[in-house]
Amino acid sequence: MNTNKKIGRLIQQVRQQRGLTQAQLAKMMSTSQSAINRIEHGKQNLSLETVKRFSQVLQQALVNFNEKNISLRINGGRKLAGEATVDSAKNTTLALMFAALLNGGRTTLKGASRVEEIFRIIEVFESIGVNVRWVGDDLEIKRPARFDIGNIDDEACMKTRSAMMLIGPLAGEIRKFTIPFSGGCRLGKRSINAHAYALEEMGVNINTTDDFYQINSRLRKATRPITMYESGDTATINVILAAARVEGPTLLRMASSNYQVQDVCVFLKQLGINAKWLDSSILMIEGRGKLVKKDIDYWPAEDPVKAMTLIAAAITTDSEITVKRAPLDFLELELLKINKMGCKTEILKEYKGRNRQLRLGDVLIRRHGGNLTALEDKISCRPYPGINIDHLPYFVPIAATASGTTLIHDWVYENRAIYYTELNRIGADVQLADPHRVYVHGPTKWHAADLSCPPAIRPATVNLIGMLAAPGMSTLRNIYTINRGYENIAKTFNDLGADIEIIKDI
Structure with missing residues (x-):
């Protein structure tokens, strides 16, 4: 991507963060909306003076970086603690x-x-x-x-x-x-x-x-x-x-x-x-x-996938956290499976969501102390009601933490199970049986590594969870895929005690 496209993408991102339309920004810059559109798509040459003017109007210094080249440096092996609130899906x-x-x-x-x-x-x-x-x-x-x-x-x-x-x-x-x-x-x-x-x-x-x-x-x-x-x-x-x-x-x-x-x-x-x-x-x-x-x-309903992400991170790092505003109707089977593996959970409080329809709860995930056992039965997903299709990947690091072998059947997508084997690079033992099934052998002795995100949100986030459990310094590169589905994921985990640094390639 050339420099004009890089700067254009950043201008677009900051404009959206400021709550401005292209027409509003054009008025502030004394130009036309079509010009703003061309600039944001990298189709117009920009002088240093123009970039400086955008910085002044948007009240943010514009830096030349590519969103796809944002990476995370994770100092893993730390316990998580505290509360995290689930936001809109x-x-x-x-x-x-x-x-x-x-x-x-x-x-x-x-x-x-x-x-x-x-x-x-x-x-x-x-x-x-x-x-x-x-x-x-x-x-x-x-x-x-x-x-x-x-x-x-x-x-x-x-x-x-x-x-x-x-x-x-x-x-x-x-x-x-x-x-x-x-x-x-x-x-x-x-x-x-x-x-x-x-x-x-x-x-x-x-x-x-x-x-x-x-x-x-x-x-x-x-x-x-x-x-x-x-x-x-x-x-x-x-x-x-x-x-x-x-x-x-x-x-x-x-x-x-x-x-x-x-x-x-x-x-x-x-x-x-x-x-x-x-x-x-x-x-x-x-x-x-x-x-x-x-x-x-x-008010859009709260995100069960984010809740499941937090639950998986707590279990994989053997931590105790409370997940607030978790959509219980879309997590009950997942919590049952986790309980049967030996991880104790507790619903501290139950209440209605803002739309008065959704059943929410504050869910406490307790430490398992390494006493997690693989389920005898396979873990698979299905359209609701059942284990959510987007939740299934988070059982891979959970299964890797448990003693024994777990069969995970991801029948929906041809390629997703293949991405689970990336966890082997940070110590897991994930054996690909076919494009839809993996055997996960645990427990895992996690170790640090340098990985690039696979091109799918959930498998990419699963790598991050494994890195949170891996002692030492890991790097997860090109996290645009994760940012497609999560807002400030590094801050979410850092607020729970993780040590994640955002790296922007200039």
Whole structure:
């Protein structure tokens, strides 16, 4: 990446942190929004005086570094202690951003997650005319009267699969549009059939070319119940958002009922769109058939994945910590498995979340003192209810801490299990049985190492957890992948007593 692109990316990041739109920054710089857009995408040469002016306006000295080259230096082998509070879920915030496109009024997502994937979707939204701004810790979204879909930010789209969720809310307004192929974690082949087969029941057809998804929409009410080809989270949300724009009921079977899907349903009720669960995988959506216009303040639900990350770190480092505001309904089976391995946990307090739907609790993870035993049965994941698909990787360092052999079956993704073997470089004994299964032999004598992050959020974070347990100085390089899903992860662990230094390559 050349210097202009490096500086442009940093300007963009600081602008978003300041809660400024491109238009607002352009006014402060006495230039045009198109010029700011070119600068942020590295398409305009910058003089030293211009960089200095940006520094003054943004009130931050601009340094020439690449976000992808941020690394962590971990002085491992320390015990963790204290309390950590779970904040809003990245996946929920993303889903609610797309749901907000159904609202003709203002939507404010309170305490929204500030992670790289959110920033990419903000770029996509701004490129198609959505007004997005940070107001303190809150994310304010106001859709335009007409979407400028032809101006969509291709580069931002290609960095996250979440951009696929544009199809649902836009299908009721635009008959033909294209979306660039979506990126995200590199976890093997991930088809869009779950989206395509369900949406075609409502007159929305998705055709794939070499570079784009082409959407042809004649959105209508489905003539029969829709059965999801796969119970995927983003596919289910896409169908829900499309159904919300159709007058009358849509019955959805084999739907995902994961935490972000449930939160979208709660949000839609505030818009006057009833999304009612008839069973754990059967959902009835009563569409309005027209745009709703309300001003809504909404708190995204807390993140079970962050809670699971903290729990895994405590167990792997044999530490005692309290995880506050943990979403219990999405952690109960995980906690049961952990208890059966010999780690004692206790729910100190139970209460409702801010949306009055989610059951939260403060969970105490006690030290196991090395008395952790591998489970006799395999550990595998499934769509909710079950061990969360995003939680399964965190059982790898837990199993590596236990005495005995654990079979972990990661059947969802072709490549993710392969990344678990990276833990062998810091002392673990992870044996790859096939692309979906690993045998984890413990206990592990962790040791320090220098690693680069694999291109998937959860396996990359698992490496960090292993390094927290490894005595000595480890380096985890290129943590952009982790930053896609976690906000200030180094600070989170340092507040618990870890010793992590952020290294920015200049």
